[in-house]
Amino acid sequence: MDHSWYRVQNIDTVDSPALLVFPDRIRENIRLLKTMSQGVDWLRPHVKTHKIAEVSQMLIAEGVYKFKCATIAEAEMLAMAGAKDVLLAYQPVGPKINRLLELVSTYPTTTFSCLIDSIPAAEAIAKIFSAAGKTISVFIDLNVGINRTGISPDHAALELYLSAAQMSGITPVGLHAYDGHLRDADFTLRKQKADEAFKPVLDLAAQLADKGYAYPILVAGGSPTFPIHAQRNGIECSPGTFIFWDWGYHTQLPEQPFLFAALLVTRVISIIDANTLCLDLGHKSVAAENPLPRVTFLNVTGAQPLSQSEEHMVVSVQDSRSHKVGDVWYGVPVHICPTCALYDSVYVANDHTIVDKWAVIARNRAIHI
Template sequence: MDWFTIKNIDAIDSPALVIYKDRVIENIQLLKGMVEGKVEQLRPHVKTNKIAEVCSMMLDGGITKFKCATIAEAEMLAMIKAPDVLLSYQPVGPKAKRLAALVEKYPATKFSTVIDNIHAAEYLSQVFSEKKLFINLFIDLNTGMNRTGIIPEHATQLFEAVQLLPSIKIIGLHAYDGQIRDTDLTLRKHNVDKAFSKVLILAATIEALSKEPLTIVAGGSPTFPVYADRKEVECSPGTFIFWDWGYKQTMPDEPFNYAALVITRVISIVDEHTITTDLGHKSVAAENPFPRVHFLNAPEATPISQSEEHLVAKVPDASLFKTGDVLYGVPVHICPTVALYERAIVIENNTAVQEWKVIARDRKITV
């Protein structure tokens, strides 16, 4: 029996998201091994899994610091009593007030967030001052991703301006270098070090001004192996927990294994070379070009088109398939795929044993 085969598959309707619990545990252990067991260096991003039970497994593994992108993810972490949560998404508008509400509701969790401009800092200061609360901040740096963040050369001025504001304090720097995805690890390390050199210069400048050490949070799954060797950096991989086809192909040096799949069934035989499954746009992330999913038990099946409820695939011989056949798929991108499902089926010993709610796919839990 293959590792992914589910004995009681007839009890699982499709499409479905399935999580192999033992493989999740293995990926957590592999992560810890890459920092030589120094779990204090780890700050995993939970945007991939969005599941309280999965995050609890990381807590059980000794990981106490986490990163997230939404208020719901932050609340999910607080609900399981995660000690340290960084919201790495600059809160503007109502999000700032929701963050203050989280700080008020969950005092056992130490929250922080990021800023990249003085206007956002002033608004956070106002919101938290009105509530008589306090929040720690990280300066979000643009080291080449060109999505958010202030360029390091301008960040000292921002630091000095924020020092004058009440109810907030800058305690660190945040740098996400998602643009660095070189398959060759040597080239990837070169590009990471080049971008990160500006972060180190900035950190030294600010520490000289403040006389206090800064915490640096950097990287994601592609650059994690490089930062794992930098003991002064908190590393933030996210996809490692489930892994996916995209990273398996582009980052072959990373040891993580597939731990989450999508289950689909053949619903129609179109012609001698074409089959249709029930894995539509609503069931697997559709932002990538075809193929968006690869089938472990039918590697010859090549997806060619997709609509809301259907995925059409070309096969060498459609007579080898019949309606109702189950295909086990690895998404090219697992993170947005997980967000498409309300619940995940948990697999242990090749058997579906329970369901976990993908609680943080919701925009709001209670706050």
């Protein structure tokens, strides 16, 4: 692996821990994504990975116009960036319904939609939008095995779609199926499982068409099953991690040759003994939901994280004498999405130089709305 691409000449201007992003590699990942799909009409990338307006604008500049997001803040960020079509891949409840209504009213040039998976939730959304004289499109959230949200793609989902079609304030337009639990490294096995999980979705869509409804828009998958759904006709695909890529998917999904486009910068802050040192890379700096190592270092061979606390990471090395306090290490996180959300801003590196900073504007739960 060529490691020369990430070294930054003015790294002394970057306080650590920090997150660096590389626009040239981001653009390459976007273009690669397009070659793996059947066209931008069938791309609906998820922005939960980056949460950055400038990155969203890079996608838009490459012709992408439909997006998926998980929070009201991410939806507003997309509207501010000029996105035409935004699916809130979440069932809004409580105050979120009113916030969604305000979002729709504030950004009329963006078309918004959201998920539903129950009649009470659909009725709550319909009531608020109808009272305001508005109508929002909704997708039925289908549980295809992840067992997190959604309704089974069977008769219950059919009844929900038919019921929603009778409600003033909402209009059912499609089906949403996220199969993020399918992560087998064996692509053949992953495809087999994805096909099995998706068959009931196609059956449900056919039933709706048989009843005289317009064939529903189908939004499916995340990063692991993107190459599978991308080969189906008429499916909007929703990968997200491709934009920055990470070590987890680099090892789990070898068929997807995306580039690392976001790296952690950390420094040695203490030499403990002959084979152990400490970095300023704690829980607050890299996603901690996975077991150690949580990060792979590109410029230090054989480094193995041993333990981590809020502001510290203790690492085993072959020989501490080859390191010194203040040394800069570059690392790829195992999981980039929650890592990015830990930073208020990212440093932008171009041609081995830090040239800018971008706000991770949608890491907060609210921007204006």
